[in-house]
Amino acid sequence: MFKPISLYIGLRYTRARRSNHFISFIALASMIGLTLGVAVLITVLSVMNGFDRELKTRVLGMVPQATVSSGQIITDWPKLAEDIAKHKHVTGVAPFTQLQGMLTAQGQVSGLMVSGIEPKYEENVSIIQNHMVAGSIDALQKGDFGIVLGKQLTDALGLGLNDSVTLVLPEATPSPAGVVPRFKRFKIVGIFSIGAEVDSSMGYINLYDASTLLRLPDGAQGIRMKLDNLFLAPQVSQDILHELPVGFYASDWTYTHGNLFSAIQMEKAMVSLLLFLIVLVAAFNIVSSLVMVVTDKKSDIAILRTLGASPATITRIFMVQGTIIGVVGTLAGAIIGVILATSVSQIVDFLNTRLGWHLFDAYFINYLPSYLKWQDVVLIVSVSFILSFLATIYPAVRAAKVQPAEALRYE
Secondary structure: OOOOHHHHHHHHHHHOOOOOHHHHHHHHHHHHHHHHHHHHHHHHHHHHHHHHHHHHHHHHHHOOOEEEEEEEEEOOHHHHHHHHOOOOOEEEEEEEEEEEEEEEEOOEEEEEEEEEEOHHHHOOOOOHHHHEEEEOHHHOOOOOOEEEEEHHHHHHHOOOOOOEEEEEEEEEEEEOOEEEEEEEEEEEEEEEOOOEHHHHOEEEEEHHHHHHHOOOOOOEEEEEEEEOOHHHHHHHHHHHHHOOOOOEEEEEHHHHOHHHHHHHHHHHHHHHHHHHHHHHHHHHHHHHHHHHHHHHOHHHHHHHHHOOOOHHHHHHHHHHHHHHHHHHHHHHHHHHHHHHHHHHHHHHHHHHHHHOOOOOOOOOEOOOOOOOOHHHHHHHHHHHHHHHHHHHHHHHHHHHOOOHHHHOOOO
16 A cells, blocks of 8 residues: 555545535635746746846946036046046946937927947946947047937937937027027937837937037046946945045935835835735635535544544645645646746737737836746745645644544434
């Protein structure tokens, strides 16, 4: 006979067809609930991890991680950049000058944040060069008044490479005809595509051209830094600021995008808690199904007891039965969850394309990212196993307390 006896009988009870179909339905519902809870938890956590990763690699790969700026134009910025680059956590530096304006072309207008950059330095702090779909940032040559724009913006304005656009600055210039805004014609020398909101809100011009446009001396407003650890940005920027003379000020990504990152972390925690409750409810369903099984099998328990089965054996029989429900439900949920987590991006993209949906156009990333972390899968599966096992204890102990004489009195 298959040994041990408790495992053998527990497996038989699990596979057996019951006369009470309601009990079978409750057991099946418990298993399905556990499967769905685990699958959804893995999928949603993968999506939240995807948003978290995309924020770090794409959005924060384009916007400054940390900056040191001055109220006056820094004419000797190469020396300042060299000094800042000596900090142990700084992996790259680049000068910048920022200005805000409106881009006009073909009768359309769009607001734009423009950064004046030095191409050979910018590659050290930004991922833009890796996401160029046309042209290059190296084409931003001094005095040529070229501009690099995002693909989402150029598509909206109906523009392409080598087309001309007009940049209008909010600063007004007095003239005999009255006060008119300052504007300059630029040529599109590059188009980038990050797949985030920066595609429609950011543009790049040469650092010298930015100074010329603002009628300032040749130089930079500040130094942008790339760090080996994003979360050290506030500390690093303040450390560097303390070594600089009065007149400089520091900023970092936690001021510009910190709320977004915190919101993602909070949503991830709350969603995980809510979905964990689904798994918990499914585990408690195992308790109810096993309690009904114990009631239904009282005569079988009494016979086993009269044949010499100990209370411990009876306990193990029903723990085996409940654990199998939990194991099957958890493993099925893990498999489905992993499949969904690795394919949900393609599924949503397919639905958006075929049905004409635009589900993520309003978000900082215009697609659904997914990043499966196996440590999350292991944690979810382990917790589900533990809950399923704990859910079997009470019904199994109750089964062991069944008295043979009482159970067989009316048989």
